[in-house]
Amino acid sequence: MAPDESSHRAEQAKAIIQTELEGNDRMDQERRSILQSALDLVGTLPPGRTSSPHTGLSSELPPEDCRDMPESITPPPELLYMLLQDPTTGSSLRWPDHLSQEALVTMISALLGGKATGQRFYQYCVCVYVKALFYIYQLPRYHTDSVLNEQSLHSKRKYEACAIRALKSLSLLEKPSLPFVQALISSALLMQYLGYMNQSWMINSFATRLIVALQYHQVSELTPATKFDKQVRSCLYWCYYLDRTLSALLLRPLSLPELRVAPTDLIGEETSLAHLPLISILLELAQVQGELLQIQSESKSHHQILASQHDKLQEQLGRIHVRLEANRASASGLLCTDWIALEFIHYSIMVDTLRSRLKYAFSPLVHRECVSYARKSLTALQFLLKNIRTMPGFVDPYPSFLSWTVLLYPLSPFFVLFCNIIGEVDLEDYKLVQDINRSLSQFASSPSIAKLLTLLDPLHNLCTPLIQVRTRLSPRARVVNWYPAAAEPQAPPLPPDDHPVHGGEASWLQDTPFDSDAPTSLPVAAAATVDEMPMTPDGLMWRLFNTQVSMEWLDPSLSF
Template identity: 25%
Template sequence: MRIISRAVKLPTSPCQGFRQLGATPQEEAVIVLRWARENTPCYILFWLAQVLDIEQFADSCQRLYFPITNFSQLDFIIANSFLAWVFCEYGVVSGHQKYFGFGTQCQSNALNSISHLPLVLPPSSKTIASLVLGAQHAIDTNQPTLAWTLNSTAASMCQTLGYHRRSRMENHGEKAKTDNEKLFWSVYRLDKALSLRLGRTPVVVEYDVALPSEPTVRRWTKFADIQGRTYNQLYSCVASQKGEVERMEMAGALSVELQMLLDQQHKSSSTENAARQAQTDPRKSVHLQTERIIYLSVLTLICRMAPVTAGIFECIPYHAIDVARMALETHRQALDDLRSLTIVPSAFRSYINWTVHFVPFLPFIVVFCSVMHDCNIVDLARLEDFIASLSTGRAIRTHVRAS
């Protein structure tokens, strides 16, 4: 393959591909866009707003469905990526399953278009946003290697444009500066998570970042830091050359930090107005439980570093088996909540991909080893429940792909 020496210009309009892939009905897109504008506190919309704000998403959708001029390939990716999430969320709120089908179609459109992007892309905030959204959908379809490729490219672009240092954005307006900082932190969080998931060194290193973290999502960014340090300090090649005592001390410090985040997350979720949440954001409890399961999975990974020797084990105050049991119990509760909603199999698949497949899901292995050691009947029942949960809905088995 010939290496391209300069960034290629993206095609102005993928209209032919748009028609071939098939657009979701215009009137249905308008319905969910109006709903999104009226429900910005919704968890999934707040999460998406860390990449682009709702109005920027709406602009791309408008270019797609009401094109005064040709829309770009990036607009096509951004609009379909956004609508994929919003259609599914609206399907839960409205109780109409047709919206899940629209969401699946939009996700397929976005991933298909991403696969046709050129090898070398011009760095811009819009390009970065398209790549991050593509990485999120790659995770949602259990393609972590694709997610890494897309997000790593986005991370390199962030560094090229100076989004990782406030001093390099002095000439930007305040809104542009805020938007670019939020976009960078979205890339940063995925970079750390995928680093631990795939066992690769992160693209962005902490000591090269000179940017305050976004206050409203500081917990998410702090967790990303812990994920990055878990790989670097405990599981990287350099970490394996360190002494056992030193690694245990690092694991102990990481476990304390992560337990503090778990306490914060539990406190914030407990203060939510449950009645209002059930009406406007019925799946929020599942999203919060998903977040908690990911935290517990990484905490299990950290605690698992403790050897059997009692003296050194004291460096890690949270026993791996106890944390693993909490993770499996939270998983059971999340599935119960999902079953209580109007959910199609693709939503279960998405949940499994973001919990069991997105992070190294060690809780099952830890509990399994415990059962083999002491024949604990209660733990055996936990394992049986977990295995049964993976088969919830036959469509899950057909969509889950080996990573």
């Protein structure tokens, strides 16, 4: 099987950095040491998939380690009754999914009446248990009793284990049908919630094949829909969201063809659900990610065409942000944190869009804008980690919101700020990343978070010597900005006599007031391409800035 594209990029970055380290004698020792360490870090990524392509899906699923796991996965009647609550009298804060109340009633009736047999039984069990999982996902919002929360957590683990057991019993040879599609999307949502993004992508990709086989993707007219049509449309837009989001995360081809209607037009009008505006914006952001992925796969297009495409995406993201801010401003306390999590997502996608633009046409203004959005994204994440108690879901093994924020979207903001700390020795950015790493470290018992920290902590530590030198110097000392330019950079000025620097340990400092927000001293080179840049320290920094961090950092099972 061909190597994962993210691994290919890491190997390319490794070769470029190695070439620069071997041939650039003018690079100062401090940054040379940091870049050498970055090279070693990138070099730990596997070059491609090395394990057997015949590895079964079941061997990659999370274990069924729930205590008191029942012998039978048949849902108890009490659980089914709980899910049959009238949505008009229940909570409007329940998280929507692809299963309507009508679809759920059909499944529960068949399970209670013993009419669900064979594969249909397992399909319904997956749907019911995942629905139950997301039902109790909201309970910690309302209850503070420790015993109640402990029992809710136990039920959560039990539902997860039962759903996984039912998923393992699904047959891929089963005839395509709407219930089969619904079960696969439920399974993909479950894997995404548990942090198994690779499995979520695979399962959702199979769901898209069934959707195409059943021609559900050819919806072209949004006339008044029957109950069946509503179920199809709901499956279609949730499958679209997972396809675009996970494909952008894992740098893989899209599975679902372009739809004939806007994905947001497929959303029903259940005005009682407070999360629908948020879901609508998530769909629009997924659409941007899909278009960006297509642009990146056709990067040999003319620069003018690429500029027009990126302009369109940035304008679209700007319109989305206006609506996002308006909804966040009017949201209640219980919903406000969800909108802040969506801000983290929006800014992360904006960072990816700007990085994509900078790859073919560098501009100091766009570069600074990219750094600014990276900072905003991580600031939103910092707020969420400081206010975990106000977020929905369980903190087991990590806060639930991380499964649809940090673990579901690329880590570009972290890497952009890492480059900015090296380039400008920005103390505030250093503290921001440090604070996030410390907050995440309390959840290091989770393999996903632990693996994430094995990347973020070393990157942060690589910057520590620069920060230590900066804090020992005069407040008047200013960092000589070191970012990519279209021309050969001039040698930085020598330190002034009144602030001697011994051993050349701060050759990148200048005796003027320090201002991390001052405009960068880069020549305007909007038309300069990456390939045209000389391989100088500037060029090397630019290559690091554009390196895509592989998801293999988070999940070794991606190399299969």
